[in-house]
Amino acid sequence: MKPLFKKAVAAISLFASGAAYAETASKGDPYQLNLTNGVTDISNQVYDLHMLMFGICVVIAVLVFGVMFISMYLHRKSRGVKPATFHESLKVEIAWTVVPFLILIGMAIPAANTLIAMEDTSEADMTVLVTGSQWKWHYKYMDREVEYFSLLATPQTQITNRYEKGENYLLEVDRPLVIPTGQKVRFLITSDDVIHSWWVPDFAVKKDANPGFINEAWTQVDVPGIYRGQCAELCGKDHGYMPVVVIAKEPAEYEAWITEQETAQRIAKEEEQRLLALSMSMEELMAEGERVYMAACAACHMPNGEGIPGVFPALKGSPMALNDIPAHIDIVLNGKTGTAMQAFDKQLTLSEIAAVVTYERNAWGNNTGEMVQAKDVNDIATGQ
Amino acid sequence: MSSATEHATTDVAHGHDEHAHDDHHHAIPTGIKRWLFTTNHKDIGTLYLWFAFIMFLVGGAMAMVIRAELFQPGLQIVDPNFFNQMTTVHGLIMVFGAVMPAFTGLANWLVPMMIGAPDMALPRMNNWSFWILPFAFAILLASLFVEGGGPAFGWTFYAPLSTTYSSDSTALFVFSVHIMGISSIMGAINVIVTIFNMRAPGMTWMKMPLFVWTWLITAFLLIAVMPVLAGVVTMVLTDKYFGTSFFDAAGGGDPVLFQHIFWFFGHPEVYIMILPAFGIISQIIPTFARKKLFGYASMVYATASIALLSFIVWAHHMFTTGMPLAAEMFFMFATMLISVPTGVKVFNWVATMWRGSMTFEVPMLFALAFIVLFTIGGLSGLMLAITPVDFQYHDTYFVVAHFHYVLVTGAVFSIMAAVYYWLPKWTGKMFDITLAKWHFWCSLISVNVLFFPMHFVGLAGMPRRIPDYALQFADFNKWISIGGFAFGLSQLIFLALLIKACRKQGEPVSDQVWEGAEGLEWEIPSPAPYHTFDTPPVVK
Numbered sequence: 001m002k003p004l005f006k007k008a009v010a011a012i013s014l015f016a017s018g019a020a021y022a023e024t025a026s027k028g029d030p031y032q033l034n035l036t037n038g039v040t041d042i043s044n045q046v047y048d049l050h051m052l053m054f055g056i057c058v059v060i061a062v063l064v065f066g067v068m069f070i071s072m073y074l075h076r077k078s079r080g081v082k083p084a085t086f087h088e089s090l091k092v093e094i095a096w097t098v099v100p101f102l103i104l105i106g107m108a109i110p111a112a113n114t115l116i117a118m119e120d121t122s123e124a125d126m127t128v129l130v131t132g133s134q135w136k137w138h139y140k141y142m143d144r145e146v147e148y149f150s151l152l153a154t155p156q157t158q159i160t161n162r163y164e165k166g167e168n169y170l171l172e173v174d175r176p177l178v179i180p181t182g183q184k185v186r187f188l189i190t191s192d193d194v195i196h197s198w199w200v201p202d203f204a205v206k207k208d209a210n211p212g213f214i215n216e217a218w219t220q221v222d223v224p225g226i227y228r229g230q231c232a233e234l235c236g237k238d239h240g241y242m243p244v245v246v247i248a249k250e251p252a253e254y255e256a257w258i259t260e261q262e263t264a265q266r267i268a269k270e271e272e273q274r275l276l277a278l279s280m281s282m283e284e285l286m287a288e289g290e291r292v293y294m295a296a297c298a299a300c301h302m303p304n305g306e307g308i309p310g311v312f313p314a315l316k317g318s319p320m321a322l323n324d325i326p327a328h329i330d331i332v333l334n335g336k337t338g339t340a341m342q343a344f345d346k347q348l349t350l351s352e353i354a355a356v357v358t359y360e361r362n363a364w365g366n367n368t369g370e371m372v373q374a375k376d377v378n379d380i381a382t383g384q
Numbered sequence: 385m386s387s388a389t390e391h392a393t394t395d396v397a398h399g400h401d402e403h404a405h406d407d408h409h410h411a412i413p414t415g416i417k418r419w420l421f422t423t424n425h426k427d428i429g430t431l432y433l434w435f436a437f438i439m440f441l442v443g444g445a446m447a448m449v450i451r452a453e454l455f456q457p458g459l460q461i462v463d464p465n466f467f468n469q470m471t472t473v474h475g476l477i478m479v480f481g482a483v484m485p486a487f488t489g490l491a492n493w494l495v496p497m498m499i500g501a502p503d504m505a506l507p508r509m510n511n512w513s514f515w516i517l518p519f520a521f522a523i524l525l526a527s528l529f530v531e532g533g534g535p536a537f538g539w540t541f542y543a544p545l546s547t548t549y550s551s552d553s554t555a556l557f558v559f560s561v562h563i564m565g566i567s568s569i570m571g572a573i574n575v576i577v578t579i580f581n582m583r584a585p586g587m588t589w590m591k592m593p594l595f596v597w598t599w600l601i602t603a604f605l606l607i608a609v610m611p612v613l614a615g616v617v618t619m620v621l622t623d624k625y626f627g628t629s630f631f632d633a634a635g636g637g638d639p640v641l642f643q644h645i646f647w648f649f650g651h652p653e654v655y656i657m658i659l660p661a662f663g664i665i666s667q668i669i670p671t672f673a674r675k676k677l678f679g680y681a682s683m684v685y686a687t688a689s690i691a692l693l694s695f696i697v698w699a700h701h702m703f704t705t706g707m708p709l710a711a712e713m714f715f716m717f718a719t720m721l722i723s724v725p726t727g728v729k730v731f732n733w734v735a736t737m738w739r740g741s742m743t744f745e746v747p748m749l750f751a752l753a754f755i756v757l758f759t760i761g762g763l764s765g766l767m768l769a770i771t772p773v774d775f776q777y778h779d780t781y782f783v784v785a786h787f788h789y790v791l792v793t794g795a796v797f798s799i800m801a802a803v804y805y806w807l808p809k810w811t812g813k814m815f816d817i818t819l820a821k822w823h824f825w826c827s828l829i830s831v832n833v834l835f836f837p838m839h840f841v842g843l844a845g846m847p848r849r850i851p852d853y854a855l856q857f858a859d860f861n862k863w864i865s866i867g868g869f870a871f872g873l874s875q876l877i878f879l880a881l882l883i884k885a886c887r888k889q890g891e892p893v894s895d896q897v898w899e900g901a902e903g904l905e906w907e908i909p910s911p912a913p914y915h916t917f918d919t920p921p922v923v924k
Contacts, residue, residue, distance in 0.1 A: 170457075
């Protein structure tokens with residue numbers, strides 16, 4: 001408890017003297033009491049506004065409560081005080097209406113200035129399309145041939161307390177967003193299903209991802225580093241498992257990274273076509289299928305394939321997984337509109353879809369013995 | 385308040401006598417029939433208050449589940465889907481099942497006695513508006529046990545999470561909210577008609593006790609916005625089950641439209657839950673300061689201003705939805721304005737205490753705690769109004785801390801203050817003061833251990849409505865949970881006290897009960913007879 005106490009004392013004494021509490025809490029400080037200062041010009045402005053507001057509120061509170069506590073001490077019946085009879089004073093009422101109003105104007109002006117700066121998304125150096133879906137983020141670099149999904153990287157074994165939790169528990173992803181430092185990055189933010197909210201506290205950027213609409217936000221990060229945030233709008237069962245991780249790199253480093261990604265994504269597409277000719281064995285399909293299922297499907301259909309009755313349908317023993325193979329492939333590829341079933345054509349490769357469909361048709365006692373190959377998936381995807 | 389009356393007090397005490405000369409006063413039925421068929425404002429007030437207290441315990445039990453899961457990081461006790469059901473139903477029960485019915489119960493008990501009326505204007509509707517409530521909450525609670533579980537989309541039920549992506553039980557949620565809304569509207573109509581038509585001679589508008597004033601304004605807010613809530617839940621119903629697309633962009637709708645409609649209801653709703661609290665505090669402070677309320681008229685005008693402003697600030701709940709800059713500016717400035725009339729209220733209470741002659745009986749303790757803690761919640765509200773900073777606060781525990789300060793240490797503390805203040809009048813006996821003090825101090829300490837650290841984790845970046853969190857937040861969450869369990873247990877002291885009070889244990893009290901109390905309700909006998917003011921008093 002000692003560090004907490006020391007921090008609290010330090011914080012209170014600084015606040016009381018009206019000085020800004022300039023110390024930035026270190027990453028993951030368990031006794032962080034205050035808003036993060038952040039790493040952008042905007043986040044610093046926001047922090048200053050926060051401290052201004054906080055300071056004014058503390059002064060008001062001290063004055064009001066001070067008068068109240070003095071009164072509670074002095075004007076007690078037990079001290080033999082006889083009550084005064086004064087009441088109603090127009091002058092006083094006007095004073096305590098007008099003075100707060102003037103204070104408000106003092107707050108409103110800097111707030112409006114910062115707000116105008118935050119909403120100015122013009123003249124960006126680059127644009128990233130951010131798309132939320134249950135429960136992952138998708139990043140698409142609008143000026144480059146790079147796009148990918150970003151999923152929680154914390155293993156289930158940590159969440160269910162079977163293994164010790166890592167340093168960045170719930171704040172780590174498989175593929176972070178990478179942006180260059182010193183450039184104005186514009187974010188276009190939208191959603192494929194429910195409303196999510198993309199939030200990085202260090203940038204003071206929080207913007208809702210609304211399905212069917214596109215919101216704009218921007219940041220300019222000058223300090224290279226790893227910045228972590230979370231989805232901030234309740235988006236269903238795994239809302240708490242949808243972190244945002246952004247890495248800011250020096251422009252040269254960023255350029256090298258994005259070029260490498262472009263090449264890798266091009267090669268992957270070519271490889272996918274090449275693999276169409278190859279068939280996988282049942283063991284390979286099941287092993288790959290289980291991996292894909294746990295990463296992409298188990299959140300809703302549950303690891304045991306039983307779903308959540310009334311919310312997410314079971315696959316174990318379901319007609320979808322036992323009967324018509326093309327319909328099964330189709331729903332995985334294209335999703336089902338009007339339900340939470342997403343389209344996985346962009347999220348998974350053809351061979352991954354083949355593997356996961358095979359897995360679903362043979363796991364948990366479904367035992368159809370049927371195998372699906374990448375070519376079968378490609379046929380449905382291309383409408384053959 | 386001018387409170388001299390000319391009626392003979394013996395005249396009001398005849399209600400228990402079946403041979404009374406007024407033939408519309410039948411014998412009070414006994415057993416369950418008394419409560420089922422009652423049209424007596426006092427009985428209905430009691431029903432509302434007990435119902436609200438039971439719901440407070442049920443909603444509190446859900447909060448205990450939430451706090452137990454959040455005691456440490458990781459998933460321990462419940463799965464995320466059930467966690468979301470708990471946060472959702474906790475919110476719905478506390479808003480619609482605990483705070484609102486408690487205020488309606490107080491209005492039933494007190495408004496007729498304060499304005500010198502024999503009963504509420506529409507007694508049969510009064511019975512009906514109460515008795516549909518248990519059914520509403522039975523439906524809501526039953527939905528937790530159907531396949532797929534109850535509502536899991538937050539008490540704000542944002543579309544499309546509540547439409548396309550919700551569980552099959554959503555219709556149960558919609559119908560229970562409809563019933564709650566009907567109940568509230570009927571209660572509000574009753575309050576308005578009673579106050580307009582049944583004031584005793586001489587009880588002019590500007591002589592009405594502030595509790596009556598604040599409830600009158602609250603009732604108008606209810607009538608204005610409960611139909612909006614009914615509309616929006618119906619749109620959710622038809623979007624989910626009948627193929628409409630109000631909130632679905634694929635069909636030409638807009639999910640943000642939902643939020644505009646919801647918060648057009650939701651923000652006035654916030655004031656529905658706090659204006660009667662202002663009224664209660666304005667009754668209690670002058671009594672125990674033995675000094676008139678400093679600015680009666682300005683309190684009335686401030687209440688009316690808050691009510692009017694509450695209609696033009698709704699989108700401050702939606703700053704991150706991507707509104708145009710001009711809209712963000714408008715809602716920021718309008719929201720900041722609300723702090724002016726709210727400040728006027730706090731200043732008036734403090735000015736009332738100044739150079740009074742104060743004593744600190746239990747109702748006063750709760751009222752003083754209200755002023756301090758509600759003001760803390762109000763100040764964090766002012767911080768939240770500032771749009772650029774709200775981007776950081778929005779949907780974090782800072783918001784959770786804010787609205788629990790105004791609703792628990794605000795609205796709920798005011799209700800407890802009111803119960804302690806008027807309970808001796810209702811039962812004729814002083815409550816167990818030792819238990820009451822234990823209840824107060826345990827609640828006061830635990831509620832701050834519970835809600836104050838939420839400011840810290842919120843500022844440090846912990847989102848609300850998550851079942852699991854980063855390790856950084858673990859220590860404070862442990863404290864928050866401990867505070868939560870302690871606050872929950874403290875309410876059992878209150879339960880024990882209320883049971884003792886209802887068994888009429890305790891010292892008999894005088895008619896005035898509290899030395900400084902003024903107003904018509906303190907001039908009738910204690911306990912208040914079953915029928916009061918058959919002959920209207922004349923207020924000078």
